[in-house]
Amino acid sequence: MKTFQEMSRQELEEMRGELTARFEEIKAEGLKLDMSRGKPAPEQLDTAMPLLNVLNAESDMQAENGTDCRNYGLMDGLPEAKRLIAEMLETKPENVIVDGNASLSLMFDTVSHSVTHGVCGSTPWCKLDHVKFLCPAPGYDRHFRVTEYFGIEMITIPMTEDGPDMDLVEKYVQEDESVKGIWCVPKYSNPQGYTYSDETVRRFANLKPAARDFRIYWDNAYCIHDLYEDKQDTLLEILAECEKAGNPDLVFEFASTSKISFAGAGVSAVASSPKNLEWFKKAMTVQTIGPDKINQLRHVRYYKDRAGLKAQMMKNSALIRPKFELVLEMLKEELEGLGIGRWTNPLGGYFISFDAVEGCAKAIVAKCKEGGMVLTGAGATYPYGVDPKDSNIRIAPSYPSLAEMKEATKLFILCVKLVSIDKILEQI
Amino acid sequence: MKTFQEMSRQELEEMRGELTARFEEIKAEGLKLDMSRGKPAPEQLDTAMPLLNVLNAESDMQAENGTDCRNYGLMDGLPEAKRLIAEMLETKPENVIVDGNASLSLMFDTVSHSVTHGVCGSTPWCKLDHVKFLCPAPGYDRHFRVTEYFGIEMITIPMTEDGPDMDLVEKYVQEDESVKGIWCVPKYSNPQGYTYSDETVRRFANLKPAARDFRIYWDNAYCIHDLYEDKQDTLLEILAECEKAGNPDLVFEFASTSKISFAGAGVSAVASSPKNLEWFKKAMTVQTIGPDKINQLRHVRYYKDRAGLKAQMMKNSALIRPKFELVLEMLKEELEGLGIGRWTNPLGGYFISFDAVEGCAKAIVAKCKEGGMVLTGAGATYPYGVDPKDSNIRIAPSYPSLAEMKEATKLFILCVKLVSIDKILEQI
Numbered sequence: 001m002k003t004f005q006e007m008s009r010q011e012l013e014e015m016r017g018e019l020t021a022r023f024e025e026i027k028a029e030g031l032k033l034d035m036s037r038g039k040p041a042p043e044q045l046d047t048a049m050p051l052l053n054v055l056n057a058e059s060d061m062q063a064e065n066g067t068d069c070r071n072y073g074l075m076d077g078l079p080e081a082k083r084l085i086a087e088m089l090e091t092k093p094e095n096v097i098v099d100g101n102a103s104l105s106l107m108f109d110t111v112s113h114s115v116t117h118g119v120c121g122s123t124p125w126c127k128l129d130h131v132k133f134l135c136p137a138p139g140y141d142r143h144f145r146v147t148e149y150f151g152i153e154m155i156t157i158p159m160t161e162d163g164p165d166m167d168l169v170e171k172y173v174q175e176d177e178s179v180k181g182i183w184c185v186p187k188y189s190n191p192q193g194y195t196y197s198d199e200t201v202r203r204f205a206n207l208k209p210a211a212r213d214f215r216i217y218w219d220n221a222y223c224i225h226d227l228y229e230d231k232q233d234t235l236l237e238i239l240a241e242c243e244k245a246g247n248p249d250l251v252f253e254f255a256s257t258s259k260i261s262f263a264g265a266g267v268s269a270v271a272s273s274p275k276n277l278e279w280f281k282k283a284m285t286v287q288t289i290g291p292d293k294i295n296q297l298r299h300v301r302y303y304k305d306r307a308g309l310k311a312q313m314m315k316n317s318a319l320i321r322p323k324f325e326l327v328l329e330m331l332k333e334e335l336e337g338l339g340i341g342r343w344t345n346p347l348g349g350y351f352i353s354f355d356a357v358e359g360c361a362k363a364i365v366a367k368c369k370e371g372g373m374v375l376t377g378a379g380a381t382y383p384y385g386v387d388p389k390d391s392n393i394r395i396a397p398s399y400p401s402l403a404e405m406k407e408a409t410k411l412f413i414l415c416v417k418l419v420s421i422d423k424i425l426e427q428i
Numbered sequence: 429m430k431t432f433q434e435m436s437r438q439e440l441e442e443m444r445g446e447l448t449a450r451f452e453e454i455k456a457e458g459l460k461l462d463m464s465r466g467k468p469a470p471e472q473l474d475t476a477m478p479l480l481n482v483l484n485a486e487s488d489m490q491a492e493n494g495t496d497c498r499n500y501g502l503m504d505g506l507p508e509a510k511r512l513i514a515e516m517l518e519t520k521p522e523n524v525i526v527d528g529n530a531s532l533s534l535m536f537d538t539v540s541h542s543v544t545h546g547v548c549g550s551t552p553w554c555k556l557d558h559v560k561f562l563c564p565a566p567g568y569d570r571h572f573r574v575t576e577y578f579g580i581e582m583i584t585i586p587m588t589e590d591g592p593d594m595d596l597v598e599k600y601v602q603e604d605e606s607v608k609g610i611w612c613v614p615k616y617s618n619p620q621g622y623t624y625s626d627e628t629v630r631r632f633a634n635l636k637p638a639a640r641d642f643r644i645y646w647d648n649a650y651c652i653h654d655l656y657e658d659k660q661d662t663l664l665e666i667l668a669e670c671e672k673a674g675n676p677d678l679v680f681e682f683a684s685t686s687k688i689s690f691a692g693a694g695v696s697a698v699a700s701s702p703k704n705l706e707w708f709k710k711a712m713t714v715q716t717i718g719p720d721k722i723n724q725l726r727h728v729r730y731y732k733d734r735a736g737l738k739a740q741m742m743k744n745s746a747l748i749r750p751k752f753e754l755v756l757e758m759l760k761e762e763l764e765g766l767g768i769g770r771w772t773n774p775l776g777g778y779f780i781s782f783d784a785v786e787g788c789a790k791a792i793v794a795k796c797k798e799g800g801m802v803l804t805g806a807g808a809t810y811p812y813g814v815d816p817k818d819s820n821i822r823i824a825p826s827y828p829s830l831a832e833m834k835e836a837t838k839l840f841i842l843c844v845k846l847v848s849i850d851k852i853l854e855q856i
Contacts, residue, residue, distance in 0.1 A: 037500065039499055039500050039501075040499060042496060042498075042499075045489075045496065045498040045499060048498070049485040049486075050485050051485075052483050052484050052485050052487065052722075053484050053485045055480050056480050056481050056484070057477040057478050057479075057480050057481045058477075059480065061473075068470060068473065069693070070470075070473040070476070070690040070691065070693060071467055071468060071470075071473060071690075071691045071692065072465065072467050072686075072691045072692050073467075073692075100528055100529065100720070101528065101719065101720040102716050102717050102718070104715070104716060104717050105715055105716045108714060108715040108716070109715075112540055112544065115544055116540065116543055116544060116554065116578065117577075124554075126544065126552075126554040142714075142717075145713075145714050146714055146715075149545075149711075149714040150544065258500075258717070262498040262499075262722060263498065263499045263500045263717075264499065264500050264501075264717055264718050264719070264720065264721060265497070265498060265720045265721060265722040265723070283577075285573075286536060286570075286573050286574055286577040287532070287533055287536040287537075287574075288530050288532060288533045288536070289530050289532050289570075289686070289691075289692055290530070290692050291529065291692070292528070292529040292692065292693045292720065292723065293692060293693060294480075294690060294693040295693070295720065295723070
């Protein structure tokens, strides 16, 4: 099989003719496909509906420590909710604060408190001329928007299959005092689905930051979000590694049940050292009268423990897995060996990352839109929304139905081919 | 009847002897009473339990605009939730954002966004040397803690039965550009239970602030929290008044259902002009993936409209009213005409405000503690926790049972008398 680059102008132009005709046919169908966000599909949410049966007007509303969950109090979460989340994150309940419905808010608040009040007694970032964050990329656009919002300078760190380029991370963190944080999605990373290797985690835990207010923002969003029961990535537990390394305060870990129970109606958590949590609670005492404990109670009574959460995830993945497999099979069948794209084969998480020929990502996303499909904006996976190679595209297969997914992938492949041909023809 | 001040040393000392004996008896009982916080009583929360029956595994989870409430999206709340809250606040749905479980967080966030990013394009407060807030006092301690947390200078404004001293408010707001806000609880104020008069509201709406980023923080926490069906205060709707006055962007109004449905598990809202809401949403877009829409749906389906909310409130007030009446009767019977205390007689809200002889509040609260009862810390109702006259005490009758309330009030009255005698004897 020839790669596109090996083909002659004539061959490419002929192919373009055929593909364009097919594209016009699809376009005429007036599709409305959406592969832009990592949203659970309705069928997936259906599997969590029994959660709504757990509490009713007759229920005992007391937490195990006697707290009336319908009243004020218990700012940092129910003891049993801390235990549940601790099991999920493989850490200790005393390392956990369980909060409201969104871990993104916890991340925003952590950065915001650092900007206005400084971290654990350090200078507030708003008083500093330079504050920088390291941003492994491709990464999660909502992370980058938080740091951009606060005017924090973002430095792109290349991703590898083992996690961020740790030589570069160590260099920046250990030499530059203005580097205050790094965004990480350590398991089934967004968008590549990579899981940090044990060595990467250990190198993180052993960082010797130049800034004493440097923290790792460890967004463990996909901690139990496996696609398979028998093939799963494993991630070394970071808080214990930090303790071992004599760096107990190095990490803020975040998680939620948004992609376990209901998206935006689950519970979220931050896990960290006692010292960091003390600092966080100082702000919480002013900011809130406490989280929705009724929803915490609902989750705890329904899921009970780690096994309960994992059982829910297996229901979810039974629905997501075929979509991932379909996309990956089609990509393999239609694009492998053509030299116009590489993609990841994740075992969990919500995304597949696609790298097109350099300079083609924006054009592919635009072409897909023309054909009736919304993709995540090209560049979104990079700080400031700018992918220097204009190559990365995030594919989110979870939301559409299997049938829509097939249509969507067909269109995507067509657009990749068309845009790549144009690019190559330009360069011949 | 003689006032305490008119009594002789001998009379006072004799009385002290008797009262001390009674105090020691009560102390020996080892009571554990709590009149410190405005918490709903368990029986009150029981009346809201049917709310938990509204949604179950079989429920239709679509909002009226087709949004699946179990999934991400709709950052500013369900349309029907906006309508419900708008009815409660007597404003328009387009003026409302419905958010998570706590209006305190919305207030904190509003101040925090102003500190880091400025209000609607104005200079961020963290870049200014002086930022001041007016604090009508006695007032709500959690308000004052928010401004104190951000290092904002607080200026005490005396309260009258018609609201804050508006001459002083106008002077500060219109002459001092560093005055950026004022905390208000306009209806059944915390702790006095006063409702701002129409003239006060109109003077607020017609302020001509020196600072273009000055805003009124209108915490309408007790908007429908009446104790009686037939005797109710009414409050002029501020947003409409501001529009009439050509000052549409002057107010951020806050509210929640925490003291309607469940404390800490209700829904909260901010109401303001389109321009202010646009500004607020700009931060929200970064901070959150959206509120818990399932809980919003639950509230809307159960309460339906303003009448539904009011019906819930009448169930609540049937339980709170007797407690208020008991306290007020006992105070009247035991303290009226003695010259050692004045108190308010609110028609709604959660508190009674008690003014002791100057210099006695701290000692009374300490004496009550010795006798087995926790009260809100003396001074808490003033900025920085310092009541310059050491006179104001906040009484929160909602949480204890009627029987406990009787014990508590008996002890309170005893302590007021004992401490007042000591004070007067010092001065003879």
